[in-house]
Amino acid sequence: GQNIDQPTEMTATEGAIVQINCTYQTSGFNGLFWYQQHAGEAPTFLSYNVLDGLEEKGRFSSFLSRSKGYSYLLLKELQMKDSASYLCAVMLTGANNLFFGTGTRLTVIP
């Protein structure tokens, strides 16, 4: 079966840096996605990694190590509006959908 592990909840302070980890064990791999989902809203795309290394996009960066089955999402200069759930999702080889983790609920405090 497929498995994605993320911490359930995290809390961080406004202006700080937070790293959200994701480990996965899947039958095949065709890329890893991070989505942001505010409470009661739809998920929105943040990043996509298919090769090892770091992808930077403004305050957000995402890292992938395929050999370790590991990714992280790094959020810098945290703002209150960053309080949301962050979903790690793996695209399976030959499949037509993303396999999602349960998400990490991040709370940013003043």
Place this chain on the structure above:
Amino acid sequence: EADIYQTPRYLVIGTGKKITLECSQTMGHDKMYWYQQDPGMELHLIHYSYGVNSTEKGDLSSESTVSRIRTEHFPLTLESARPSHTSQYLCASSERTGGAGEKLFFGSGTQLSVL
């Protein structure tokens, strides 16, 4: 901004009713999906479509059905709703990223409550 729309946003109905959740996208995407998400839980794929007249069941067993008569429209129907169908239903469409992956755009979702 993604142009994918779901209606209704919220729906409360009684057991045994037939309902259709609407989903439309104006981006010309061939692939469309329906996900089900319970509070604090992961998204589960229940149906997807490669294009017109193509529909497939996803990983999660569902008593719903879908149709794809037009590229932009992908409605989901429950013939007889039950309390176990209470959940949030998210529609999505996708475009290819620069790599091999498919980037999903989600609608705002329909929160369904069956009494």
